[in-house]
Amino acid sequence: MLGNEAVARGLYEAGVSVVSSYPGTPSTEITECVAKFNEIDAEWAPNEKVALEVAIGSSISGVRSFAAMKHVGLNVAADPLFTASYTGVNGGLVLVVADDQGLHSSQNEQDSRNYALAAKLPMVEPSDSMEAKEYTKLCYEISEKFDTPVILRMSTRVSHSQSIVELNDRTEVQPKEYKKDIQKYVMMPAMAKKRHIVVEERICNLREYAETSPLNRVEYNDKKIGIITSGIAYQYAKEAVPNASFLKLGMVHPMPEKLIKDFCEACEVVYVCEELDDFIETYIRKIGITNIHGKDVFSRLGELSAEIVREKILGIKPEYTPLTEQIPVRPPVLCPGCPHRGIFYVLNKLKLTVSGDIGCYTLGSMAPLSAIDTCICMGASISSAHGIFKGNKELAKKNVAVIGDSTFIHSGITSLIDITYNQGASTVIILDNSITGMTGHQQNPTTGYTLKGDPTAKVDLEALCKSIGVTNIRVADPFDVEEMEKVIKEELAKDEPSVIISRRPCALLKSVKYDNNVKVDANKCIGCKMCMKIGCPAITMKDGKMVINETLCNNCGLCSNICKIGAISK
Amino acid sequence: MSDTKSIMIVGVGGQGTLLASRILGNLLIKKGYDVKMSEVHGMAQRGGSVVTYVRYGKSVASPIVSIGEADIILAFEELEALRWAEYIKKDGKIIMNKQVIEPMPVITGAMEYPENISEKIREFSSNIVEVDALSLALKAGNAKAVNVALIGVMAKSTDFSQEEWLDAIKETVPEKFVDVNIKAFNEGYNK
Ligand SMILES: Cc1ncc(C[n+]2csc(CCOP(=O)(O)OP(=O)(O)O)c2C)c(N)n1
Numbered sequence: 001m002l003g004n005e006a007v008a009r010g011l012y013e014a015g016v017s018v019v020s021s022y023p024g025t026p027s028t029e030i031t032e033c034v035a036k037f038n039e040i041d042a043e044w045a046p047n048e049k050v051a052l053e054v055a056i057g058s059s060i061s062g063v064r065s066f067a068a069m070k071h072v073g074l075n076v077a078a079d080p081l082f083t084a085s086y087t088g089v090n091g092g093l094v095l096v097v098a099d100d101q102g103l104h105s106s107q108n109e110q111d112s113r114n115y116a117l118a119a120k121l122p123m124v125e126p127s128d129s130m131e132a133k134e135y136t137k138l139c140y141e142i143s144e145k146f147d148t149p150v151i152l153r154m155s156t157r158v159s160h161s162q163s164i165v166e167l168n169d170r171t172e173v174q175p176k177e178y179k180k181d182i183q184k185y186v187m188m189p190a191m192a193k194k195r196h197i198v199v200e201e202r203i204c205n206l207r208e209y210a211e212t213s214p215l216n217r218v219e220y221n222d223k224k225i226g227i228i229t230s231g232i233a234y235q236y237a238k239e240a241v242p243n244a245s246f247l248k249l250g251m252v253h254p255m256p257e258k259l260i261k262d263f264c265e266a267c268e269v270v271y272v273c274e275e276l277d278d279f280i281e282t283y284i285r286k287i288g289i290t291n292i293h294g295k296d297v298f299s300r301l302g303e304l305s306a307e308i309v310r311e312k313i314l315g316i317k318p319e320y321t322p323l324t325e326q327i328p329v330r331p332p333v334l335c336p337g338c339p340h341r342g343i344f345y346v347l348n349k350l351k352l353t354v355s356g357d358i359g360c361y362t363l364g365s366m367a368p369l370s371a372i373d374t375c376i377c378m379g380a381s382i383s384s385a386h387g388i389f390k391g392n393k394e395l396a397k398k399n400v401a402v403i404g405d406s407t408f409i410h411s412g413i414t415s416l417i418d419i420t421y422n423q424g425a426s427t428v429i430i431l432d433n434s435i436t437g438m439t440g441h442q443q444n445p446t447t448g449y450t451l452k453g454d455p456t457a458k459v460d461l462e463a464l465c466k467s468i469g470v471t472n473i474r475v476a477d478p479f480d481v482e483e484m485e486k487v488i489k490e491e492l493a494k495d496e497p498s499v500i501i502s503r504r505p506c507a508l509l510k511s512v513k514y515d516n517n518v519k520v521d522a523n524k525c526i527g528c529k530m531c532m533k534i535g536c537p538a539i540t541m542k543d544g545k546m547v548i549n550e551t552l553c554n555n556c557g558l559c560s561n562i563c564k565i566g567a568i569s570k
Numbered sequence: 571m572s573d574t575k576s577i578m579i580v581g582v583g584g585q586g587t588l589l590a591s592r593i594l595g596n597l598l599i600k601k602g603y604d605v606k607m608s609e610v611h612g613m614a615q616r617g618g619s620v621v622t623y624v625r626y627g628k629s630v631a632s633p634i635v636s637i638g639e640a641d642i643i644l645a646f647e648e649l650e651a652l653r654w655a656e657y658i659k660k661d662g663k664i665i666m667n668k669q670v671i672e673p674m675p676v677i678t679g680a681m682e683y684p685e686n687i688s689e690k691i692r693e694f695s696s697n698i699v700e701v702d703a704l705s706l707a708l709k710a711g712n713a714k715a716v717n718v719a720l721i722g723v724m725a726k727s728t729d730f731s732q733e734e735w736l737d738a739i740k741e742t743v744p745e746k747f748v749d750v751n752i753k754a755f756n757e758g759y760n761k
Contacts, residue, residue, distance in 0.1 A: 002609070025611060025612030026611060026612065028611075029611070104610070104612060105611070105612030128606070128633075157608060157633060157634065160608060160609045160610070160611050161606055161607060161608045161609070161633035162592075162595055162605070162606065162607040162608075162609065162633075163604075163605065163606045163607075163630075163633070164599060164604065164605065232633075235631045235632045235633065236631075236632050236634075238631040238632075239631040239632040242631075305632070305634055305636060306631075306632045306634070306636050307636040307637055310636075318636060318637045318638045318639075319638050319660075320637050320638030320656050320657070320658075320659075321638075321655075321656060321658075321693060321694045322656055323652070323653075323655060323656050325652075325684065325690070327649065327652060327653060327684055328649065328673050328675045328676050328680075328681040328682070328683065328684075329619070329673065329675060330582065330617075330618055330619040330649070330650070330653075330673035330674075331618055331673070331674060331675075332583065332615070332616035332617055332618035333616060333617040333618070333674050334616070335584075335616060335617065360616065363616065366674065367674070367675075367678050367680065368678045438612075439612065440611070440612075440615075532677065532678070535674060535677070535678070537617055537671070537672075537674065537677065539677070540672055540677055549671075551704070551713055552671070
């Protein structure tokens, strides 16, 4: 079972009633798997802050609740998180934050354990799928026993690895009674001051609990080498140095002082084996143990592996035949038939400065489309375009923002309001492909369907933008490149804010079928390479002529719209 | 952990490596092994280089295969075979699908697609099998069944019976594709 599927199973077995999440690799499958259980009311929220707040509300109402997000999602949800730490819970409240060591699919490599420390919350970290399920259940016990939200930290290699899981039945949990209690749930200065005392006491109690919790485990073998570790790093270390002694921390915050001291005393040399920051190591040094190895041998960057641990601790280098040749990398690309391709072709042609955002379309930054200048976080395209307008009027004349439909709902709306409210004039292009593409096709408020597939209210983007105060709203087809070019030029010339909705569904949606076979007439093709400018993986050149790779081509016909001499037919 | 075996399935996002690894995983679990597999989801699935690690044995710790440790590498594409060849252990088996998918830097002309991959790959191991899995899949009736045809080729170099493999396929693939996939498997197995 996939680690994420195991968390979903754990939620089911723990009797959880409400789940609200926003997708984000590597956390997405948890909520997708949960949606299959009729006993659980699961939804996609517009963003992580909303998701966590929904879970907080359900917890206050008396049931066990849950929210999942990727590491950067917790930045968005940090505001409710820090204060939910003060209010505590009624029904158990657990959230997953999934880190992405090695940046497989993210814009940064932050270590979310720091949030547990800063928000003074317990954080639990499994190292395989079985633990993911069992720890999920244990998190609810901790949450209700200590009156606290609990963070379950996942990571790409735990979330997306399969290992064996034994299943149990669901335990139905009686909802708790809701009692009005403003001292606990209304966080104004006078109440919050008192709750802060409770939070500090709670972390001491949790530290006490950590000493004897089944989450933290000592495995004594050969005591020459002791390894303190957690999560996936435990598996790497276990693989690399199976005979060493281990202190495996299933709870990474707060940490058990005495357990660590005893372990360090019992072992001759102690290594702290952790990915990214020196989170565990810093604590160990803080309690006065300094003769340990950690980041003096292991990197703060990227992932660990069994071979790295083996080399750093035992000095054994792997044996293999190295690849000496420089070979081409294979970065991800926009799919054949992707609607985003048309818009980036036009933006490239017009040589605009493009404030980008996060989604499949971020791939529009890569050659040959090369049509995105910035990408920071979700929603930043629109607000940073406004910043360009405020800071550099010349640059702003040739600047547009591009943002996907899900991303616009997530955090683009407030940015657009900033433009209309503060007399901006930027042109914003919403790439409406009728789905959340990047994370693998989740429904969102613009698609008209819920997570469970039920038809629902659908956000009318045109009406929404109008109500915000945008008067220039245009809709265009990104495959009609001539029309799109004209629309962009016209809107950019205006001294007012404009929204262009670039509308065409994702090529991977089942409803999208392009029937006619796209064909090249080799006699007509003059090898001008115009068609190469769209960066379609299905198009290559052979002997100076364009060739279509038929197994990859999905017959969208964008190339035939671009060919100036009519050599490509559809 | 010396009894642990390691298999890598490598290819291009969208080629169906994930399904191939899940068939293998289901078979191994049935056979009573401890199994760990690491998959690729998210960004790289969009036509990028993808790798799935499968490790099995009595008790497996890491889900990731270390460099120089793979017993088998099943490559769905030539350049990907070369990219991951360092991972093969001495005398490990590399099964390479004779298919070329040009990556974007080659399409844009920034780099060239390496020549003579089938020769180069022999520097890493003498145990090389090359197949044209696309024609096997087409014979079975569906170009998309390349992945299961390749599983068929690999199945021959494992200790598991044809029946066991077929059961795993039936269990893993959606019902309406079972027939074509069994045909594709047999094309690969009987090659
Ligand atoms: C705060 C935050 N949450 C989640 C993600 C993960 N994520 C990246 S892009 C994306 C959605 C993209 O969907 P959309 O805007 O519709 O564009 P598409 O991929 O469909 O082109 C998500 C959920 C993230 N990077 N940051």
